[in-house]
Amino acid sequence: MPSMNKIAAALALCCAATAHADTIKVGIALDISGPFSALGAEARDGFELAIEKLGGQLGGQPAEFLRTDFGGSPEQANQLVSRYLQRDKISFFTGPIGSNAALAVGPALFAAKVPYLSSNPGPSVYAGDKCNPYFFAQYQNDTYDEAAGKVANEKGYKNVVLIAPNYPAGKDHLNGFKRLYAGAVKDEIYTRLGQIDYAAEIAQIRAARPDAVFFFLPGAMGINFVKQYVGGGLKDIPLIAPGFSADEDVIQAVGEPMIGVLNTAHWTHDLDLPANAEFVAAFRKKYDGRYPSVYAAMAYDTLMAMDAAVRDAGGKVQDREAVLKALRNPSFQSVRGEFRYGANNYPVQNYYLREVGKDADGRLTNKLVGITLEQHQDAYVGACKM
Amino acid sequence: MDAIFVFEQLLNGLGYGLMLFLIAAGLTLVFGIMDTMNLAHGSLYMAGAYVAARVHEASASFALAVLVAVLVTVAVAALLEVLVVRHLYRRDHLVQVLATxxxxxxxxxAVKAIWGVAPLMASTPAALAGPVQLIDGLPYPAYRLLLIGAGLLVALGLYLLVSRTRVGMLVRAGASNRQMAEYMGVRVGGVFAFVFALGAALAALAGALMAPISAVQIGMGEAILIPALVVIVIGGIGSIRGAFVAALLVGLVDTAGRAFLPPALRAVLPPSVAADLGPALAGIAMYVLMAAVLTLKPAGLFPARA
Structure with a gap:
């Protein structure tokens, strides 16, 4: 088999050659079909805008941004990550929208020492005793809801019904709400992930007659829930939500019934900061005037963080220690403004209250009300030893 | 747990059960009369939902959307019958399952190629988006009342068709003893094509009506196929009456499982355990029902071939 050997040798040469070409490979797991498709599409738009702004480079070096859809399924995310690690030899990873996928892909990435900059989920698991130096979060799941719980206190709601899908982030979000909420929880409803018909749950809420309803139902789940909530004649009971249940995707799909929904987030498109103004203007120019959602903002920020880290590490992405050190001390202007990482690589940052209303052009969107939690840190950091 | 709560859940269960009936009716006829297992029945449901969602968006007329969805789906089904299904009638079930x-x-x-991977948002017709005050203290979504009304109407129409017309007689003859019907001179080919198209029309109607309260997405057909199969097994294969009773049973059991089980569990278990156990138990409620029925009546509630 001499010819086979030659081919093998040639293959080895070619591939060794590309590996040395100093192209930084970023594995992006897109989430554009499946339960989180609308949010995944928002994130994709944020990534594309960042790649355009960076001119396809990271820290001044040529970069390749691999983008593959994994349909929101943790199993498929796992397969995709092993392909990214073994075949493509990626230097950074990002992308999944769901906490379940983030938890599924973490171990393989950490074992391969590939930094995973989450562009969305901040599961409690990686914030506490299972924290990892290779995981960087945008926020911790519970923190959005801690802010919402504080808002519910300020509004004087004596009792609430909570509703969330039955998956890791759902529990994080409800736990977060209960942490700072001082009133009574009348009922705590967990639904199937991706559930569309909320008739049974709406009847439960009607029977419980709470002062307010707190719902964590991102994407299509939230869209259907709010529509059916209003259709079921419950619109007199106010809704509070973490920003994910009331972002651009939900607002545009539901329409007028969203007006007045209070929601909390670590970023809003009308935050008055130069980096944010530049991002929002560029986004609206590229995508027909629509406002970016928090998913697009986080995706954009994630690539900006990678860009700064590569530059600060002197372009040596193989030097993992230098990259981690650079990532931990971000030197870029984040669209969310000032933040720093806690000991568990989860950020300490502001959380804002937003209210759905109309902008100057009559377009339905979120408007900044004020700061709810200032430079707030998650509740799990104490358990993290690294 | 007051009377209004229970009544509202009964209505929800009724609505879901009637939609299941529309899908199961076609499935049970095709299986009962032609002895053909058509797993692709769910795909016809999906076709109906996609076409309705698109036409509704483009024309802003819900009635037109439902009509176009049914016509397009029947056309697709007729093509499918001529090209594939017709050749499967005399083959064994394994071949039918593989082909469908x-x-x-x-x-x-095909749906991915035409409409993309992202789910469509089908909107409720604006006139029916609000609630209707049914009784004091229970505003009920108008659209769900439409579902219940349409489901009952179709069930009645189907009953009259099958029990009062000549075509229905042929269908019943075919379902109870196909060979004998053939010996008596029934032109089975024509009856088969009619039944297949009728089943497709019902599936498309269900898809179009369910679109605004379910996700119009790839795989929605497979997701609804499983409860539909449970319905025809419980009802007795080939029996319309059985499918009707079983669909309402499954609809009620499924809704009751989701509505009453979690609060009951929370009363006796810590919330985190109840949160894990409740949805899991609610999800298997209909299978428990199927197992119980099959233990008592192995051929289903109303077997077509006694």
Missing amino acids: FGIILIADD
Whole structure:
């Protein structure tokens, strides 16, 4: 088999050659079909805008941004990550929208020492005793809801019904709400992930007659829930939500019934900061005037963080220690403004209250009300030893 | 847990059960009369939902959307019958399952090619988006009342068709003893094509009506196929009456499982355990029902072939 050997040798040469070409490979797991498709599409738009702004480079070096859809399924995310690690030899990873996928892909990435900059989920698991130096979060799941719980206190709601899908982030979000909420929880409803018909749950809420309803139902789940909530004649009971249940995707799909929904987030498109103004203007120019959602903002920020880290590490992405050190001390202007990482690589940052209303052009969107939690840190950091 | 709560859940269960009936009716006729297992029935449901969602968006007329969805789906089904299903009638069930499973895969990819991977948002017709005050203290979504009304109407129409017309007589004859019907001079080919098209029309109607309260997405057909199969097994294969009773049973059991089980569990278990156990138990409620029925009546509640 001499010819086979030659081919093998040639293959080895070619591939060794590309590996040395100093192209930084970023594995992006897109989430554009499946339960989180609308949010995944928002994130994709944020990534594309960042790649355009960076001119396809990271820290001044040529970069390749691999983008593959994994349909929101943790199993498929796992397969995709092993392909990214073994075949493509990626230097950074990002992308999944769901906490379940983030938890599924973490171990393989950490074992391969590939930094995973989450562009969305901040599961409690990686914030506490299972924290990892290779995981960087945008926020911790519970923190959005801690802010919402504080808002519910300020509004004087004596009792609430909570509703969330039955998956890791759902529990994080409800736990977060209960942490700072001082009133009574009348009922705590967990639904199937991706559930569309909320008739049974709406009847439960009607029977419980709470002062307010707190719902964590991102994407299509939230869209259907709010529509059916209003259709079921419950619109007199106010809704509070973490920003994910009331972002651009939900607002545009539901329409007028969203007006007045209070929601909390670590970023809003009308935050008055130069980096944010530049991002929002560029986004609206590229995508027909629509406002970016928090998913697009986080995706954009994630690539900006990678860009700064590569530059600060002197372009040596193989030097993992230098990259981690650079990532931990971000030197870029984040669209969310000032933040720093806690000991568990989860950020300490502001959380804002937003209210759905109309902008100057009559377009339905979120408007900044004020700061709810200032430079707030998650509740799990104490358990993290690294 | 007051009376209004229970009544509202009964209505929810009734609505879901009637939609299941529309799908199961076609499935049970095709299986009962032609002895053909058509797994692609769910794909016809998906076709109905996609076409309705698109036409509704483009024309802003919900009635037109439902009509176009039914016509398009029947046309697709007729093509499918001529090209594939017709050749499966005399083959064994394994071949039928393989071939119709293949159709599912092709249908899912065709939908992906035509409408993309992202789910469509089908909107409720504006006139029916609000609640109707049914009784004091219970505003009920108008659209769900439409579902219940349409489901009952179709069930009645189907009953009259099957029990009072000549075509229905042929269908019943075919379901109870196909060979004898053939010996008596029934032109089976024509009856088969009619039944297949009728089943497709019902599936498309269900898809179009369910679109605003379910996700119009790839794989929605497979997701609804499983409860539909449970319905025809419980009802007795080939029996319309059985499918009707079983669909309402499954609808009520499923809704009751989701509505009453979690609060009951929370009363006796810590919330985190109840949160894990409740949805899991609610999800298997209909299978428990199926197992119980099959233990008592192995051929289903109303077997067509006694």
